[in-house]
Amino acid sequence: MPKHDTPLLDELEKGPWPSFVTDLKRQAEKKPECWDILGQLELSFKDKITHWKHGGIVGVFGYGGGIVGRYSDVPERFPGVAHFHTVRLNQPSSKFYSSAKLRDICDLWEKYGSGMTNMHGSTGDLVLLGTTTPNLEPLFYDLTHNLNQDLGGSGSNLRTPECCLGRARCEWGCYDTQDLCHTLTMHYQDEIHRPAFPYKFKFKFSGCPNDCVAAIARSDFAVIGTWRDDIRIDQAAVKGYVKGEFAPNGGAHSGKDWGKFDIKKEVLDLCPTECMWMEGDTLKIDNSECTRCMHCINVMPRALRPGVKQGATICVGAKAPILDGAQFATMTIPFVEVKKNEDGEFAEVVEVIEKIWDWWMEVGKNRERVGETIMRVGLPTFLKVMEVTPVPQHVKEPRSNPYVFWQEDEVEGGFERDVKEFRKRNAQ
Amino acid sequence: MGYDPANPMVDRITDIGPPHYEQFFPPVVKKNYGKWLYHELLQPGVLMHKGESGDECYTVRVGCARLISIELIREICDVADKHCDGYVRWTTRNNVEFMVDAKAKVQPLLDDLKSRGNKFPVGGTGASVSNCVHTQGWIHCHTPATDASGVVKAVMDELFDYFTSHKLPAQVRVALACCLNMCGAVHASDIAILGVHRKPPMIDHDAITGLCELPLAISSCPLGAVKPATVKNSAGEDIKSVKVNADRCMYCGNCYTMCPAMPLADPDGDGIAILVGGKVSNSRSMPMFSKLVIPFLPNTPPRWPETVAAVKNILETYAKDARKYERVGEWTARIGWEKFFEKTGIPFTIKSVDDYRLAYDTWRTTTQFKFTSHIK
Numbered sequence: 107m108p109k110h111d112t113p114l115l116d117e118l119e120k121g122p123w124p125s126f127v128t129d130l131k132r133q134a135e136k137k138p139e140c141w142d143i144l145g146q147l148e149l150s151f152k153d154k155i156t157h158w159k160h161g162g163i164v165g166v167f168g169y170g171g172g173i174v175g176r177y178s179d180v181p182e183r184f185p186g187v188a189h190f191h192t193v194r195l196n197q198p199s200s201k202f203y204s205s206a207k208l209r210d211i212c213d214l215w216e217k218y219g220s221g222m223t224n225m226h227g228s229t230g231d232l233v234l235l236g237t238t239t240p241n242l243e244p245l246f247y248d249l250t251h252n253l254n255q256d257l258g259g260s261g262s263n264l265r266t267p268e269c270c271l272g273r274a275r276c277e278w279g280c281y282d283t284q285d286l287c288h289t290l291t292m293h294y295q296d297e298i299h300r301p302a303f304p305y306k307f308k309f310k311f312s313g314c315p316n317d318c319v320a321a322i323a324r325s326d327f328a329v330i331g332t333w334r335d336d337i338r339i340d341q342a343a344v345k346g347y348v349k350g351e352f353a354p355n356g357g358a359h360s361g362k363d364w365g366k367f368d369i370k371k372e373v374l375d376l377c378p379t380e381c382m383w384m385e386g387d388t389l390k391i392d393n394s395e396c397t398r399c400m401h402c403i404n405v406m407p408r409a410l411r412p413g414v415k416q417g418a419t420i421c422v423g424a425k426a427p428i429l430d431g432a433q434f435a436t437m438t439i440p441f442v443e444v445k446k447n448e449d450g451e452f453a454e455v456v457e458v459i460e461k462i463w464d465w466w467m468e469v470g471k472n473r474e475r476v477g478e479t480i481m482r483v484g485l486p487t488f489l490k491v492m493e494v495t496p497v498p499q500h501v502k503e504p505r506s507n508p509y510v511f512w513q514e515d516e517v518e519g520g521f522e523r524d525v526k527e528f529r530k531r532n533a534q
Numbered sequence: 535m536g537y538d539p540a541n542p543m544v545d546r547i548t549d550i551g552p553p554h555y556e557q558f559f560p561p562v563v564k565k566n567y568g569k570w571l572y573h574e575l576l577q578p579g580v581l582m583h584k585g586e587s588g589d590e591c592y593t594v595r596v597g598c599a600r601l602i603s604i605e606l607i608r609e610i611c612d613v614a615d616k617h618c619d620g621y622v623r624w625t626t627r628n629n630v631e632f633m634v635d636a637k638a639k640v641q642p643l644l645d646d647l648k649s650r651g652n653k654f655p656v657g658g659t660g661a662s663v664s665n666c667v668h669t670q671g672w673i674h675c676h677t678p679a680t681d682a683s684g685v686v687k688a689v690m691d692e693l694f695d696y697f698t699s700h701k702l703p704a705q706v707r708v709a710l711a712c713c714l715n716m717c718g719a720v721h722a723s724d725i726a727i728l729g730v731h732r733k734p735p736m737i738d739h740d741a742i743t744g745l746c747e748l749p750l751a752i753s754s755c756p757l758g759a760v761k762p763a764t765v766k767n768s769a770g771e772d773i774k775s776v777k778v779n780a781d782r783c784m785y786c787g788n789c790y791t792m793c794p795a796m797p798l799a800d801p802d803g804d805g806i807a808i809l810v811g812g813k814v815s816n817s818r819s820m821p822m823f824s825k826l827v828i829p830f831l832p833n834t835p836p837r838w839p840e841t842v843a844a845v846k847n848i849l850e851t852y853a854k855d856a857r858k859y860e861r862v863g864e865w866t867a868r869i870g871w872e873k874f875f876e877k878t879g880i881p882f883t884i885k886s887v888d889d890y891r892l893a894y895d896t897w898r899t900t901t902q903f904k905f906t907s908h909i910k
Contacts, residue, residue, distance in 0.1 A: 117836040118684055121691030124653050126599040126683045133603035140603075143673070150672035150681065151835040154801035158676040160794035168548055176674060192674065196551060202558035205611035205620040212604035212611075221604045225624050228669060228717045235601075235674055247537035250547035270626070273568035274559060275583055275591060275633075282568070284555050295549035315816035319626050322821050323722040323814050355859075357575040358660030361701030364858045376859060378818055401818045401859070407572040426716035429756040429788055431891055434722075434821050473754075 107138040107186045110145030114152060130222065137221040139186030139236070146184045164191055164239050166246040170301040172257025173242060186220075189238040193219070193245065194231040194258035196291065196298070199284040200271040201226065210253050218245040229308065230268030230319075231258040256295075262473075263301035267291050269311035270318040272331075277407065278400070279313030280331030280416040281444035286452055287311045290459075293451065303463070304470035304479075314412065315400045321421070321435070326476045327459060328421040328435040329444070335413035336393040337402070343409035344369075344389045354405050373402050417443040420458055422488075423477025433477040436485065438492060440499050458492070465491045486511075560621040562591045562635040578700050579656035580640060592640050593633050596647060596654040597665050597690070597697055600628040601673060601683050606653070613654075617643040627665040627707075629658050657698035661705055663849065664697070666690055668710040669718040671729075677787055678712035679729030679804040680833050686710055688837040689727070692846050696853075703856040703865070706849060707813075714786050722812035724862040725845055726824040731785040733803035734759075735796035739767045739775050746793035748776060754792040757782045784890070806831045806841050810848055810874075811863030822863040827875070829885035844880075851878045876906040 118127045127144070134140035146157050162175030174192040181188035195211070211232070215221060220236030227233040237245065249255050258266035267290055270276070272283035290309060291298070297307075310325035312318055314332070321328035346352045347367060353360065354367045369389075374382045381395035382402060389409070391402075403410045420442060421435030439458060447453045462476060470479045480488045489496050514521045538544060556564065566585035573583045581593040610630055614622040617639060623631045632643055647654040658664040666689060669675065671682025689708065696702060711718035712729040720726035742748075752760045759782035765775045776796075778789075785803075789796045808831070812824030827848075831840040848862075855877060856865035866874045875882045888896045 114836040115684075118687050121687070122652055122655065122694040123687055123690035123697075124597065124599050124655065125687060126601045127687075129599065129601075129603045129606050133605050136605065147673055147681075151684065154804065154833045154835065155799050156672050156676060156678050158672075158674065160676045160790070160797075167542055168546075176676070190674070198552050198558055199555040201624040201626075202555055202560075202563070203622055203624075204558050205614045205622065207553070207558065208607055208611050208622070212607050215604050223602055223604065223607065224600050224670075225598070225602055225607070225628065225630075226600075228667070228719065230626075243539070243542055244537040247546075250550060251545075254550065254553055256548075256550050256552060268626075271623070273570070274555075274563050275570065275593070277570040277572055277583070279568070288552070288555060292551045295551055299549060317814050317816065317821075320719065320722065320814040322816075323812075324719045353574070355660070356573050356581075357700070358705075359700055359858060360575065361578065361661070361699040372858065376818055399816050399818055404817055405859070407574075426711075426719045426721055428715050428786060432721040432823055434823075472750075 107141050109134075109141050110148060112144050112148040115144060115148050133221045137216070139220050140222065142184035142186030143190075143220065143222065143236070146178060146180065146187055149180065149183075158190075162191075164242060166242055166257070169257060169299045171260040171263050171299060174260055176236075187236065190220070190236040191239065191242070193234040193237060193242075194227065194260060194266065195234065195249070196256050196258040196266050197226055197230055197232045197268075199269050199287045199291075200274060201230075202271075202274065207253075211255075214245065214248055214253060218248075229258075229265050231266045257299065259298040259306075261301045262303045262305050263299070263307070264294050264297040264303070265306050265308045266298065267309035267311070268319055270313050272311075272313035276313060278316065278331070278403065278412060280333055280412055281313065281329075281418050283311040283313045283329075283331070285446070286329065286444060286455065289446070289450070289452055290455070293456065303467060305473045305475050307463075307476065315398055316404070321424075323424050323432075323434055324426070325424055325435065326422065327462065328424060329418045329455065330421065331412075331416065332398050332419050332441065333413035333416045334441055335415035337391055337396065337413055338411040339389055339391070340409050341388055344406065345387055347406050347409055348387060352406075352408050356407055373405050376401055417441050420455075422462060423475070423480050425475045425477045430478055430481065433481070435477070436480065437499060438489070438494060440497065461492055558621060558623075560591075560619055560633050560635070562589055563621075563633065565589065566591070575660050575700070576640075578662060578698055579659055580644075581659060582637075589635065590637065591633055591635060592637060593631050594640065594643055594647065594656060595625070595658050596630050596632070596656055597658055598624075598628055598630045598654075599683065599687070600668060609650070609653070613643070613646060613650075617646065625665075627658070627667050629665050630654070655694070655698060660700040661702040662697055662700055663693045663702070663706045663708055666708045666710060666727075667718055669712045669716075671712040675712060677715060677790060677799070679714075679731045679787075679799065680712050680806050681835065682710055682712045682718075684835060685727060685806070685838050685841060688839075688842050689845055692842045693849065696849065702849075702853050704859050704861050706852070706862060708845065715791070720809070720812075721823055722814045722821060723824050724810065724812065725848055726809040726812065727841060727845065728807045728809060729804065730807045730830065731787055731798050731800070731804050732830065733798060733800045734778050734780045734783040734785065735787075735789055735798040737776060737778065738795040738797070739765050739773060740769075742775050742793065742795035743773055745795045748774060748793075751776055751789055751793035751796065754788045756786065756788065757784060759783045760789050760796075801833070805833050806838070808841070808844050808848070811866045813861050813863050815861075818859070819861075819864050819867070824863075825866075825871075826886055827878075827880055829883060847880075848878055870904050872904050872906045872908060875908065882908060
């Protein structure tokens with residue numbers, strides 16, 4: 107495949123940020139189909155429109171997801187990308203790799219694909235961009251036999267679960283995000299590989315309310331670490347911050363002179379519940395008022411730590427705008443411990459997941475995310491389905507209209523009445 | 535052995551899932567798992583995590599394109615082999631993290647990264663603009679309204695100085711999704727760059743019969759703008775097809791997702807909307823959605839100067855005006871949106887007034903507002 111002139115793309119080789127164009131050109135020296143990627147992209151830059159056709163169902167035997175079909179709409183001009191399917195590899199939890207593993211993946215992709223990847227896709231998969239239909243089965247064979255790896259999800263199935271790096275290198279992981287993510291990924295291989303849902307379903311696991319994997323915004327099932335006892339305080343370290351011995355927020359503001367650290371202005375006054383105060387040089391917290399927002403802990407990581415009675419809050423039903431508008435996940439289960447049982451399963455979490463699925467698979471409409479189903483039937487119905495006792499924490503505020511759907515058995519005497527008897531007492 | 539096309543099901547291995555994460559942990563991570571005490575940022579892009587054991591893990595974070603070649607991954611492996619016992623990780627924002635277990639190992643790692651041209655910019659920590667997460671765009675997607683990698687490269691070139699420093703009031707998350715499907719879920723970003731269409735779908739009556747299930751195409755429309763119709767194809771035959779009520783179309787493209795005979799992409803119709811003020815974290819304030827402040831900017835490859843300028847203007851107005859720790863959405867909540875439009879100089883148009891579902895929640899139902907230049 108010959109090189110194409112790419113005057114527009116060449117402009118993206120300038121500037122300080124790493125250039126994907128330079129990278130593509132380097133790859134094209136070994137994988138000439140990359141010249142056709144560049145050529146077709148240049149054409150899109152010129153025409154201001156995509157040159158990829160709509161979809162196309164391809165895959166490997168026995169799986170209903172993991173490969174996304176992609177075909178060029180100008181294949182004669184760019185035969186190297188005539189078929190250009192996407193392969194999603196399920197990434198290891200929190201995306202740590204050994205160079206040996208990465209080199210194996212690179213060798214596999216040099217053999218069967220274009221050499222281009224996404225590290226990583228938006229849902230978390232390691233995405234291999236660009237291969238042909240005849241290469242899919244041999245690639246899958248080598249992937250499973252030689253690399254001990256598997257495909258991720260696509261379509262109306264459980265999408266590849268994703269977690270923050272949690273306890274691996276963060277002091278705030280309130281449960282083991284990697285273990286939960288990996289264990290559930292293994293538990294639900296069938297649901298990841300064989301679509302059986304009304305629409306996609308995403309799990310995301312964040313270790314604390316900072317929510318680094320955006321679970322509350324992006325996942326149908328968000329498990330977000332929290333605690334239910336007292337924030338741990340190292341008063342000596344508090345004094346250290348006050349004296350200016352430690353940089354606030356771990357040094358996150360080092361590039362601008364914001365003045366001397368002021369614990370009142372920067373911590374106490376920014377606490378959303380105003381539950382902190384100083385007694386002399388001692389920091390006090392009324393933990394019963396705390397909503398565990400993380401601000402004080404973020405600002406003074408040496409002095410404050412989440413409590414020791416740790417677990418997670420489960421929120422359900424986030425999604426991007428299509429179609430009814432964006433939704434954040436709704437707080438459903440205030441606290442679970444996230445503990446493994448003797449069988450090595452997170453049974454309590456699994457029970458919640460399967461209660462949602464059993465119901466959603468029954469009542470969810472085609473291409474309806476679970477958050478939209480909940481919107482359609484109402485949170486009260488969903489809480490009943492989940493067998494969750496309604497608590498004030500489920501709402502930001504009580505309803506402001508009186509239109510309660512009373513059940514007949516809640517109303518004395520029921521709904522059936524005799525209008526003739528009524529008329530005897532109350533004339534027309 | 536290898537794959538035998540004559541016997542594809544022989545020795546087949548399925549459902550083995552991803553490799554267990556623990557085998558990829560650097561020794562210092564494995565040893566201190568769950569026992570970290572605190573962290574510090576030694577300089578932009580360099581983190582130190584302190585373990586209860588006294589161990590220290592130093593992390594160097596580098597920016598990286600999301601679209602990368604195996605050649606570049608191999609180069610990343612070379613760096614990991616040379617400095618990090620062969621371990622490396624990626625963050626959720628497509629940054630690469632190299633970890634070492636002693637402070638003395640940090641500078642040689644930084645020097646090595648610096649010697650490799652502009653491939654590995656160090657930064658993306660603390661009060662910075664971290665890497666701009668994004669979707670596929672014209673490089674690999676069939677429904678985009680704009681490119682992704684190209685726009686992001688142009689934006690990050692311009693914001694580079696904010697990636698490599700800690701001079702903002704708080705972290706600023708910039709994200710791009712190349713159409714309303716939002717694979718990149720930019721709806722909770724400080725600054726969101728969103729590809730939008732502005733023309734209703736065309737209908738390919740010659741192709742629709744073979745390509746689409748009409749009831750699915752009709753029911754895909756959230757506003758009921760797609761209706762069944764009997765029309766003549768180019769051969770003059772009456773066929774069952776659909777029609778689109780253009781007045782009701784909001785250009786979401788959901789019909790095209792369900793029916794390839796209804797393309798809506800267009801060089802002039804497509805472009806970029808800018809939304810601001812979203813956040814995911816629960817820190818201080820609750821998670822917030824991004825709000826639409828610029829309804830449309832044209833697609834102007836290769837460097838999208840209008841979009842780049844708009845993002846930079848919002849970022850720098852915020853940087854000048856916001857208080858320490860305030861995210862973009864917290865800043866706008868404090869000063870009010872009328873002040874946001876005044877300070878940024880972004881013209882307020884009726885297109886920022888919501889008329890979709892739940893719109894009433896965003897209308898002002900109080901006499902409290904600020905007199906800005908908007909009120910004559």
